Ligand SMILES: Nc1nc2c(c(=O)[nH]1)N[C@H]1C(S)=C(S)[C@@H](COP(=O)(O)O)O[C@H]1N2
């Protein structure tokens with residue numbers, strides 16, 4: 001965790017799993033037209049951010065970056081790491097969690113291990129798999145191509161992914 005926080009912090013998966021956890025059974029909605037229901041277990045992003053001290057009042061967005069690359073860039077550039085940005089208010093919602101468990105089993109690599117974001121009032125493309133970092137930023141227009149995430153930068157999807 002980094003960015004506009006008073007105490008930038010790295011946590012191992014074991015340290016993260018020692019924090020209070022919660023489970024939620026929710027429907028995933030992909031803009032391509034499919035849905036799926038699963039039980040997700042993990043730590044609230046709000047609890048995680050608390051480990052990084054105080055959030056600067058200027059920090060209004062949270063960027064999640066992946067170890068995984070985008071499948072392709074819309075303009076033919078070499079592929080970059082997949083990322084998304086959430087407004088701070090959405091990142092702090094009680095069902096916005098970084099998960100390590102799915103359906104009462106350890107999260108598998110295909111579904112995003114070691115860590116996968118769930119923000120339940122958003123569409124599938126916001127749920128970054130293989131999360132590497134969480135960064136508090138001023139505004140999404142300062143990162144990537146400035147549209148709020150890998151899929152938004154492509155022009156196909158919107159920064160406000162509320163279902
Ligand atoms: N790192 C990364 N995360 C990602 C994506 C991706 O391409 N790369 N695709 C997103 C989209 S569009 C969807 S619908 C879901 C699919 O999640 P699933 O593979 O667990 O079904 O992952 C999201 N997270």
Ligand SMILES: [Mo]
Pocket residue numbers: 029030031032124125
């Ligand atoms: Mo999707």
